[in-house]
Amino acid sequence: MAKSASAFRFVDLFAGVGGFHAALKAYGGACVYAVEIDKAAAAVYERNWGRNPLGDIKVDANETIMNVPDHDLLVAGFPCQPFSKSGAQRGMDEARGTLYWHILKIIEKRKPKVVLLENVRNLAGPRHLHEWQVIIETLREQGYRVSETPAIFSPHLLPPERGGRPQVRERVFITATHNPTGLGDDSFVEPVARIGHGIGGFDPKAEWHLEDLLDDTHNVPGCDLTEAEVRWVDAWDEWVQTWFEKLDGRRPPGFPIWADSWTDFDKVVKRFGDVPDHRELMDDDEGLPAWKAGHLAKNYALYSIHREWIDVWAQKWGIYTEKFPPSRRKLEWQAQDTPRLWDTVMHFRPSGIRAKAPTYLPALVAITQTSIVGGTRRRRLSPRETARLQGLPDTYDFGAQRPAATYKQMGNGVNVGVVWHVLREHVARDEDVLKKTAAGRNIIRAVQTAPLSPDEVLAKHKPVTAG
Known part of the structure; x- marks a missing residue:
């Protein structure tokens, strides 16, 4: 060479x-x-x-x-x-x-x-x-x-x-x-x-096409998703599609969506007399970081408007059961107008399920957060595909x-x-x-x-x- x-x-x-x-x-x-x-x-x-x-x-x-x-x-x-x-x-x-x-x-x-x-x-x-x-x-x-x-x-x-x-x-x-x-x-x-x-x-x-990188011939055990992982994505996929339907095509919010925050909603509203904003939350709890107060306030406001269909969704999928660990009760939507969660590129992270548009992939990392491609493949990248991403x-x-x-x-x-x-x-x-x-x-x-x-x-x- x-x-x-x-x-x-x-x-x-x-x-x-x-x-x-x-x-x-x-x-x-x-x-x-x-x-x-x-x-x-x-x-x-x-x-x-x-x-x-x-x-x-x-x-x-x-x-x-x-x-x-x-x-x-x-x-x-x-x-x-x-x-x-x-x-x-x-x-x-x-x-x-x-x-x-x-x-x-x-x-x-x-x-x-x-x-x-x-x-x-x-x-x-x-x-x-x-x-x-x-x-x-x-x-x-x-x-x-x-x-x-x-x-x-x-x-x-x-x-x-x-x-x-x-x-x-x-x-x-x-x-x-x-x-x-x-x-x-x-x-x-x-x-x-x-x-x-x-x-x-x-x-x-506009010009990257992930399909040029992908093929199934190098799949190894572990590329396919488990039944539990499929269930997590199916549940949040329904949430995303319902959101698009209810809000006439407006994309989901960019802040982390925390299902666990909704369980405290009635108690919080009773305490504050209304849906609190982030300043009220921080005044009430001096140790609460500003970023977390902001996300909580936005989740309370979101739930106050959409709780009727969100409660039906949560009950259907058993969101608050052992089927969904706390880290899978969170969704970070960074996929803009992608119509379905299954059409995005996903990561299962400690901070939740992160979804990005299927244009290009997030950076490979040295921990177990391998990208999951949706579409018809619905699996993790193979080791060979990650090597291709690095130009090898x-x-x-x-x-x-x-x-x-x-x-x-x-x-x-x-x-x-x-x-x-x-x-x-x-x-x-x-x-x-x-x-x-x-x-x-x-x-x-x-x-x-x-x-x-x-x-x-x-x-x-x-x-x-x-x-």
């Missing part, structure tokens, strides 16, 4: 199953070092690329010598938990957050021409302004041109002919070029990507590992098409610096002579060893 002579050398840190590797190898690069601490992910990496990355970044006691060879390009999807909304958001105060310093030591020692780091969007959020500034300033101290403005991008903004996929997966990228003599001009450099409209006028809402070819070998492991790896992975696009944009931005060195010119040549999408190259992928 690579050219006969490698265009550039790269190292792959926190490598996962090899999403970065897939993009860079397709560009003609040669991996000279890779590291991944998870055994299952490392095994998949080795099967596909012939290199065992199992281990951790090694830094000696003086933090001066790393077991990392010289290279032209460094990539790292460094651990996101310290910055993720699903975690405690402790940033660099948490031990895993300090892994950036290991990356920086390698950069300080080896001075790769290009650095490409990836993390969750929240790294560039208000909770982590300090961490963001530390990363930018320390890279500049090492002589790198890097934008202070975050580069945020998602695969659903790329058309399929450019390697895009129907997955909203917003990630922040930090791209830097070694430019020790030009830092005075680098303070206001633009980011290589901005979240917003599709590339080249591509309209994600159908020949990518996951061996005999459990589906849960593949789901986790894809939830933690990087999208190949986005890496391809971000590197291309970075080379275009920094061509003036890159062309000054042989390594930079090699990277320019590799990127500019490659196709617009990695897909046609990766279609030729063959695992190195059988799984």
Whole structure:
């Protein structure tokens, strides 16, 4: 798949199953070092690329010598938990957050021409302004041109002919070029990507078709819904259809619909003398968060208008019985005017059943919230379909590992098409610096002579060893 002579050398840190590797190898690069601490992910990496990355970044006691060879390009999807909304958001105060310093030591020692780091969007959020500034300033101290403005991008903004996929997966990228003599001009450099409209006028809402991604030949046990899950969806599907009928086609409300809140309605109205608003609820309970007070007030108001048919619905389906656990008594409608719940893309979440329009999929996550597609399929995505969402070819070998492991790896992975696009944009931005060195010119040549999408190259992928 690579050219006969490698265009550039790269190292792959926190490598996962090899999403970065897939993009860079397709560009003609040669991996000279890779590291991944998870055994299952490392095994998949080795099967596909012939290199065992199992281990951790090694830094000696003086933090001066790393077991990392010289290279032209460094990539790292460094651990996101310290910055993720699903975690405690402790940033660099948490031990895993300090892994950036290991990356920086390698950069300080080896001075790769290009650095490409990836993390969750929240790294560039208000909770982590300090961490963001530390990363930018320390890279500049090492002589790198890097934008202070975050580069945020998602695969659903790329058309399929450019390697895009129907997955909203917003990630922040930090791209830097070694430019020790030009830092005075680098303070206001633009980011290589901005979240917003599709590339080249591509309209994600109109032009993505999930059926292009799906097929039933890769289904595994666990893709099909259980009887209980079907019942939960059937019940809320009737609720949604009744809502559309009763309200002449007006879409369901965007706030979470909490069936449990309706059981307290009469008691609450008696206490307040009427349906309370959120201020009254907060005044009555000083410990009640504003967001929860707002949702409760909206649910009380909704129920006061529609209780006649809602009570009939709840009785019919046994909403307040053991058939419906508390988390399945909630519906988060984000599917706009989709006429039925069964026609949406769904997630079973601790916060309820979340429904989205069937245009593109929410981000894959490393926990058990695999997307459920409705329509005629009515099942979860298969592991192979999640790999497709990340831009990996159908020949990518996951061996005999459990589906849960593949789901986790894809939830933690990087999208190949986005890496391809971000590197291309970075080379275009920094061509003036890159062309000054042989390594930079090699990277320019590799990127500019490659196709617009990695897909046609990766279609030729063959695992190195059988799984």
